[in-house]
Amino acid sequence: MPEYTVLEHSHPRVDAWEKVTGQATYAADLHLPGMLACKLLTSPRSHARIVSIDTSRAEKLPGVRAVITGKDFPNTHFGSGGLKDRYIMARDEVYYIGEPVAAVAADDEMTAQEALELIRVEYQDLPAVVSPLDALKSGATVVHSDLPKFEGYGFAAGGPNVCTLLDADRGDVEQAFHEADHIFEDTFRSQGINQGFLEPMACAARVEPNGRLTVWASTQGPYQVRAQLAGVLGMTISNVKVIPMELGGGFGAKLRLAFEAFPALLAIKSGHPVKLVNTREEAFTMNGPRLPTHIHLKTAVKDGRITAREAHSVFDVGAYLGAGPNSGVGHALGAYHIPNFKLRSYGVYTNKLYVGSYRASGVADMTFAVESHMDIIAHKLGVDPLDFRTINAVKEGDQAVGGARTPRNGLQETIQAVKERLGLPKKLTSDNPNEARGVGVALCEWRSGSGPSTASISVNEDGTVSLLTGSVDISGSDTSLAQIAAEALGVKMEQVIVAERDTDLAPFTGPSGGSRIIYSQGKAVQMAAEDTRKKLIALAAERLKLSPEALSCAGGRVYVQDNPPQGFTLGQLARQSLTSKGGPIIGTAALSSMPYTPVFCTHAAEVVVDKGTGQVRVTRYLQAQDVGVAINPMSVEGQLEGGVVQGIGRALTEEIQWDPNTGKVRNPSLATYLMPLAVDMPQVENILIRVPSPDGPFGARAVAEPPGFGPPAAIANAIYDAVGVRIKDLPLSPERVLAALQGKDTEIKMDVEALRRAEAGRG
Amino acid sequence: MPRFEYLEPHTLRQAVSMLQQHGSHARIVAGSTDFLVRWRTGVWKPQYVVNLQHVPGLDRLSYSPRNGLRLGALVRVRALETSPVVRQRYPALAAAAASFAGVQVRNLATVGGNVCNASPAGDTLPSLLAFDAQCRIVGPQGERWLPLEQFFLGPGRTALQPAEILAELRLPPPLPNTGSLYIKHSPRGAMDISYVGVASVVSLQDRGRVCRDAKIALGAVAPTPIRAASAEAMLRGQTITPELLKRVAAEAQRLARPIDDVRATGAYRKDIVAVLTQRTLERAIEMARGAEMPFEVQRRLAVQAAF
Numbered sequence A: 001m002p003e004y005t006v007l008e009h010s011h012p013r014v015d016a017w018e019k020v021t022g023q024a025t026y027a028a029d030l031h032l033p034g035m036l037a038c039k040l041l042t043s044p045r046s047h048a049r050i051v052s053i054d055t056s057r058a059e060k061l062p063g064v065r066a067v068i069t070g071k072d073f074p075n076t077h078f079g080s081g082g083l084k085d086r087y088i089m090a091r092d093e094v095y096y097i098g099e100p101v102a103a104v105a106a107d108d109e110m111t112a113q114e115a116l117e118l119i120r121v122e123y124q125d126l127p128a129v130v131s132p133l134d135a136l137k138s139g140a141t142v143v144h145s146d147l148p149k150f151e152g153y154g155f156a157a158g159g160p161n162v163c164t165l166l167d168a169d170r171g172d173v174e175q176a177f178h179e180a181d182h183i184f185e186d187t188f189r190s191q192g193i194n195q196g197f198l199e200p201m202a203c204a205a206r207v208e209p210n211g212r213l214t215v216w217a218s219t220q221g222p223y224q225v226r227a228q229l230a231g232v233l234g235m236t237i238s239n240v241k242v243i244p245m246e247l248g249g250g251f252g253a254k255l256r257l258a259f260e261a262f263p264a265l266l267a268i269k270s271g272h273p274v275k276l277v278n279t280r281e282e283a284f285t286m287n288g289p290r291l292p293t294h295i296h297l298k299t300a301v302k303d304g305r306i307t308a309r310e311a312h313s314v315f316d317v318g319a320y321l322g323a324g325p326n327s328g329v330g331h332a333l334g335a336y337h338i339p340n341f342k343l344r345s346y347g348v349y350t351n352k353l354y355v356g357s358y359r360a361s362g363v364a365d366m367t368f369a370v371e372s373h374m375d376i377i378a379h380k381l382g383v384d385p386l387d388f389r390t391i392n393a394v395k396e397g398d399q400a401v402g403g404a405r406t407p408r409n410g411l412q413e414t415i416q417a418v419k420e421r422l423g424l425p426k427k428l429t430s431d432n433p434n435e436a437r438g439v440g441v442a443l444c445e446w447r448s449g450s451g452p453s454t455a456s457i458s459v460n461e462d463g464t465v466s467l468l469t470g471s472v473d474i475s476g477s478d479t480s481l482a483q484i485a486a487e488a489l490g491v492k493m494e495q496v497i498v499a500e501r502d503t504d505l506a507p508f509t510g511p512s513g514g515s516r517i518i519y520s521q522g523k524a525v526q527m528a529a530e531d532t533r534k535k536l537i538a539l540a541a542e543r544l545k546l547s548p549e550a551l552s553c554a555g556g557r558v559y560v561q562d563n564p565p566q567g568f569t570l571g572q573l574a575r576q577s578l579t580s581k582g583g584p585i586i587g588t589a590a591l592s593s594m595p596y597t598p599v600f601c602t603h604a605a606e607v608v609v610d611k612g613t614g615q616v617r618v619t620r621y622l623q624a625q626d627v628g629v630a631i632n633p634m635s636v637e638g639q640l641e642g643g644v645v646q647g648i649g650r651a652l653t654e655e656i657q658w659d660p661n662t663g664k665v666r667n668p669s670l671a672t673y674l675m676p677l678a679v680d681m682p683q684v685e686n687i688l689i690r691v692p693s694p695d696g697p698f699g700a701r702a703v704a705e706p707p708g709f710g711p712p713a714a715i716a717n718a719i720y721d722a723v724g725v726r727i728k729d730l731p732l733s734p735e736r737v738l739a740a741l742q743g744k745d746t747e748i749k750m751d752v753e754a755l756r757r758a759e760a761g762r763g
Numbered sequence B: 001m002p003r004f005e006y007l008e009p010h011t012l013r014q015a016v017s018m019l020q021q022h023g024s025h026a027r028i029v030a031g032s033t034d035f036l037v038r039w040r041t042g043v044w045k046p047q048y049v050v051n052l053q054h055v056p057g058l059d060r061l062s063y064s065p066r067n068g069l070r071l072g073a074l075v076r077v078r079a080l081e082t083s084p085v086v087r088q089r090y091p092a093l094a095a096a097a098a099s100f101a102g103v104q105v106r107n108l109a110t111v112g113g114n115v116c117n118a119s120p121a122g123d124t125l126p127s128l129l130a131f132d133a134q135c136r137i138v139g140p141q142g143e144r145w146l147p148l149e150q151f152f153l154g155p156g157r158t159a160l161q162p163a164e165i166l167a168e169l170r171l172p173p174p175l176p177n178t179g180s181l182y183i184k185h186s187p188r189g190a191m192d193i194s195y196v197g198v199a200s201v202v203s204l205q206d207r208g209r210v211c212r213d214a215k216i217a218l219g220a221v222a223p224t225p226i227r228a229a230s231a232e233a234m235l236r237g238q239t240i241t242p243e244l245l246k247r248v249a250a251e252a253q254r255l256a257r258p259i260d261d262v263r264a265t266g267a268y269r270k271d272i273v274a275v276l277t278q279r280t281l282e283r284a285i286e287m288a289r290g291a292e293m294p295f296e297v298q299r300r301l302a303v304q305a306a307f
């Protein structure tokens, strides 16, 4: 590894002081003169026609300044992916309990709340469907009868409520199954999950004197909000400015337009700034979570190697395709090289809150299924589960699902590291007759995120540099970007100022999500720093009358390589630049995409299972991840641990419960939706593997999302190791574990044959 | 959040007369940990809030070998957890307190509030029942005594009449050679409502072979916390054997009438009643036979998720 002066050093976050002293400004902290409070009226019906809405009494309530309903917005559909399937506020029909039907702006929240109670909505109930497997059946209740008319709808197969189908095929699957020594089939289900961001959604809007709209939002994607907001309001994007505020957690939930349109239209209508702050309950009932997923895997094995896989996954998307539900499709292969495959992912509408993104949507579900399935196969074949994985793992040069060749990576190193640290294979025992112990592993794979990225760096007269990007800080990404800039320019961290940003100031940048900030945005920063360095050297060369090749830029100076004392500080150069031919020094860079770079990790969990109650406790958790290079090791470890904590919650206790008849969220609070606490966490051990990626900044790979994938499968596998029961349904709650221990049938049933038939029928 | 008038009585009598004056528009508060949640969500909309915190002496905790434990209604759950005499003589109560919410909430929550809130899942309730707590109630007619077992009428419903206040709980001194434990089953290791809670108190005789007295109380498996009387009867006067404990546990399971809710199914809760009854009995017997069980061990046993 090269000698770095800033990278590979743990730096506290650049914004740590503001945050720990409570001075950072979140959207809810905004107080603008004359600001009104916004509250939303939501549908109490699962599926109904809106016969009438009478807002007259609410409008007359003293303190109420504006009331809006769906009909106040332009009659345009919008969508989060390609499919435009929803209105920002219900117009003629409601499709789930919790769907916004009206909004009020009033002098204070209490008045707004009171006004909601005065709005009369007459509904006419329509049949609803809540279970995704029911929604797939032919003859099922149809959620959107106008689905074929939606812009972006491309096909009609798989069932009446299927709104998307992703597929991937290679080789001859049938032949491979025909020639197989063994065929294995399993069905898994993963649960609905809330992203668990600490800061419920908040936003505010104001109409400026020049008619432009300013929006303050808790968002990961200010440019996405700008585009979608302009769309639903019928404005041009140049008339909307989005100011991203401090982000109190997002995890994908804040990638797109959320509720900003309501205060925006109320601001337009009332002439006042308007703010909306969700309650925690609303964070559960209105903000797109992940919904349940059913996954069926069928695998052919010959001579100990996997030769084919067929995968069918059904992603419940709720009432709208709020987010790509099934980025999981290709991940049905896991971290393995499988020559023949047929992979299908269906997105299915139901009358429930629509789906949102969460930490690599769909991949965690797939990882649970694939890594449990791998374990089942290994045990049935009588091979060590880790050896079975090692043999079948992807290698450099293998063709990935998308077609790209797999570049050099550290997958095998992560497996080896976990094996050595834990001393695998091993058998854990307990001297308490009420409990049993076990260990389980899981491999995770993902890719480093791509997408449009821009950066500019200007050099100030005092030798500091200002870094401007359009990326919202997420998990300390500003600090890491500053480190990249500092390393590339040879300055100290303290010399880098990360500029405030909004959509007017910074050029278009993709959202802060999808494991893309360090890999892609970081690359743009590195390139901008190199551009800056080149300009600094050129200016110095001109002044010193030397060739640029004779100069170096490091330690905050540009100097002559053969005579280091001769040169200029960056401050001197910046001052000179003001009167130079080229003018002030500013380096820029932009890119639209980055090459395929995989990310791999190996996870292991040790658990103790209470055989009397089914309670599972994780006693040790170990992960090894190939990070390429650790830009900020402290931040990388934080990301890894945070992911595991979320993954353990997903594995053991978290589950959104929907009423099976109405689709109403039954546990919209942190008292009933059980996110784990510090006391529930084992010590999480991290091993950072460093196999530099060919393309990332300084060889960095994405770090962000994969740590969350491993725990459900690693823990399920550890439970199997401990007590010999296989749970294919998340979470691995005490009740499920006990049912399995009691020998009850806990298998998940899913009609794969119907999906195969539907596809065949389509020809 | 609706507004209310805030009242601060300095004597019990003053508190009673405030309650009398404002009738059903008034609500008494102690630690307010239940109150604030319900007020914020609009479930409770009192026009007057009567805060008991400034009535002197109501937070007294004292013990005498003759009269047992006296707990003022304002005694904090944290005080139950940390009090040496509670840990020593009423371990099931200290364990219940340790299993309760988190430290911040325990610092505010009162034992009187837990009792008057009358949640079937209230964590101190099974232990208080198993220790035969008596309630001193003060009201417009003066003072009366009521066994805690008769205090609970249903979820959130108590035997308190209008303008009555729970002033004190009294727990008789335990018999010699007594052990006790509370175990709470909840998937999270803290800040979780109990899915099932079981308290057992066992007193032994004949050098620890025979059960002199046994009390078993179950939480979160019926509309109120309940005593498992027929299960207790199976133990009294009997020689203790593992088979007997199993049968007692099965009887407790039979007595449980839990519902399905967002946390667990009733069937699962019934299964857990048997497991926890057996385990609390086993541990209580060990303690009654003189086994050392440091409080940290009891705490870990009490919160089943943290085993």
Ligand SMILES: Cc1cc2nc3c(=O)[nH]c(=O)nc-3n(C[C@H](O)[C@H](O)[C@H](O)COP(=O)(O)OP(=O)(O)OC[C@H]3O[C@@H](n4cnc5c(N)ncnc54)[C@H](O)[C@@H]3O)c2cc1C
Pocket (backbone or CB within 6 Å): B027, B028, B029, B030, B031, B032, B033, B034, B035, B036, B037, B052, B073, B077, B099, B100, B101, B102, B105, B108, B109, B110, B111, B112, B113, B114, B115, B116, B117, B121, B122, B123, B124, B160, B164, B165, B166, B167, B191, B192, B193, B194
């Ligand atoms: C985050 C959180 C976690 C919790 N976890 C647990 C837990 O693990 N286990 C558990 O059992 N509970 C738990 N609770 C519930 C609550 O903390 C307890 O019920 C607590 O004991 C209530 O006491 P308090 O003093 O705060 O009562 P308050 O909120 O002040 O009052 C509760 C009720 O009792 C009435 N009341 C109070 N004192 C008297 C009195 N002396 N006479 C007559 N009526 C009275 C009030 O009018 C009100 O109806 C939790 C609550 C929160 C907010």
